[in-house]
Amino acid sequence: MNSDHHVILRVVSKMLLPIIVMFAFYTQFHGDFGPGGGFQAGIIIAVGVILYALIAGVPAAMRAVPPAFTRSLAAIGVMVYAGVGYWAMLKGGNYLEYQALFNEPPGEHHGQHIGIMVIELGVLFGVSGAMLTIFYAFAGRVAEIRDKDW
Amino acid sequence: MTGVLEGDIGIALVNILLLTVLFVVAIAIARLRNLFAIVMLSGIYSLVSATWYVVVDAVDVAFTEAAVGAGMSTVVLLGAMLLTSRTAKPDKKFARLGPLLVVIATGVMLIYASVDLPALGDPNSPVNQGVGLTYMQINWADTGIPNVVTSVLGSYRGFDTLGETTVVFLAGLAVALLLGFGERSLAESIRREGNLPDRNAASGAEAGKEEDAS
Numbered sequence: 001m002n003s004d005h006h007v008i009l010r011v012v013s014k015m016l017l018p019i020i021v022m023f024a025f026y027t028q029f030h031g032d033f034g035p036g037g038g039f040q041a042g043i044i045i046a047v048g049v050i051l052y053a054l055i056a057g058v059p060a061a062m063r064a065v066p067p068a069f070t071r072s073l074a075a076i077g078v079m080v081y082a083g084v085g086y087w088a089m090l091k092g093g094n095y096l097e098y099q100a101l102f103n104e105p106p107g108e109h110h111g112q113h114i115g116i117m118v119i120e121l122g123v124l125f126g127v128s129g130a131m132l133t134i135f136y137a138f139a140g141r142v143a144e145i146r147d148k149d150w
Numbered sequence: 151m152t153g154v155l156e157g158d159i160g161i162a163l164v165n166i167l168l169l170t171v172l173f174v175v176a177i178a179i180a181r182l183r184n185l186f187a188i189v190m191l192s193g194i195y196s197l198v199s200a201t202w203y204v205v206v207d208a209v210d211v212a213f214t215e216a217a218v219g220a221g222m223s224t225v226v227l228l229g230a231m232l233l234t235s236r237t238a239k240p241d242k243k244f245a246r247l248g249p250l251l252v253v254i255a256t257g258v259m260l261i262y263a264s265v266d267l268p269a270l271g272d273p274n275s276p277v278n279q280g281v282g283l284t285y286m287q288i289n290w291a292d293t294g295i296p297n298v299v300t301s302v303l304g305s306y307r308g309f310d311t312l313g314e315t316t317v318v319f320l321a322g323l324a325v326a327l328l329l330g331f332g333e334r335s336l337a338e339s340i341r342r343e344g345n346l347p348d349r350n351a352a353s354g355a356e357a358g359k360e361e362d363a364s
Contacts, residue, residue, distance in 0.1 A: 039217075120304065130319050138230055141232070
């Protein structure tokens with residue numbers, strides 16, 4: 001195996017990976033207060049997995065995050081988002097009317113917070129799953145990037 | 151007043167610098183033929199434009215541009231580059247004339263239109279007076295969420311964001327339908343390389359040939 005001369009890259013990336021995923025969750029859950037949200041967090045999580053695929057090889061990444069999981073995750077994300085809409089309809093409101101989630105009067109914001117948090121989770125799942133599916137579709141064609149390809 | 155003026159001049163200089171870098175990178179992308187360099191330069195283009203979005207106070211857009219443009223699409227383009235050749239075909243002598251005329255005509259029209267644009271951050275511009283101002287005023291009472299961008303995306307324009315998520319999902323689905331999910335072709339290429347006894351010596355030429363054929 002030609003794993004010797006990338007050792008610095010591997011060690012540094014291994015240290016960075018948890019920080020990248022942590023930053024994605026910060027972006028996700030801090031979206032109410034600052035820049036960020038489900039789209040950005042989903043991309044950052046996907047980039048974390050892709051970085052792992054670049055340093056450890058696509059087969060290792062596919063063992064850690066299987067393609068069947070990523071494509072289900074993308075579908076589940078869209079379903080979670082759309083499900084919030086039906087949840088509001090079951091409660092007697094309009095589609096995606098967060099105010100109706102807990103039958104609140106206009107002054108209270110519990111439903112808005114919960115609704116936006118859940119749809120942002122749906123966006124996170126949908127975007128990260130779809131991005132990883134796209135990456136696997138391209139990267140699965142070449143098992144390992146040889147040095148001469150760079 | 152002088153303080154505001156100095157601040158404006160500083161920001162104007164940063165704007166000019168960043169836009170000049172963007173211009174140079176765009177020219178370099180148009181002139182290069184090496185696909186790897188072009189992919190890297192387009193990542194740099196995204197990163198510089200993200201910086202520029204920060205300068206004009208569009209932090210959310212900058213974040214998205216840095217994550218999607220500089221991170222994700224660079225990786226996807228690199229992956230696509232591995233499936234094709236490394237250099238673009240050289241153009242024919244006069245093949246560039248038509249695109250050049252289109253670009254010049256569009257540029258002239260945009261410059262002509264930009265004369266009518268309001269100044270950056272002008273409080274009386276239509277953007278800041280119309281629906282934007284309304285959102286700023288009613289957002290806190292309606293949703294109780296401090297970040298107006300999030301409440302507009304998630305609550306006021308929840309349907310749009312649902313559509314965007316669906317579009318991203320459909321993009322993933324379309325790529326998977328065209329190229330496959332990646333598992334089977336990966337197993338195929340591992341089997342192909344695993345059959346070769348001496349990987350480092352023989353696999354280069356052998357696998358290269360097979361990839362060209364496929």
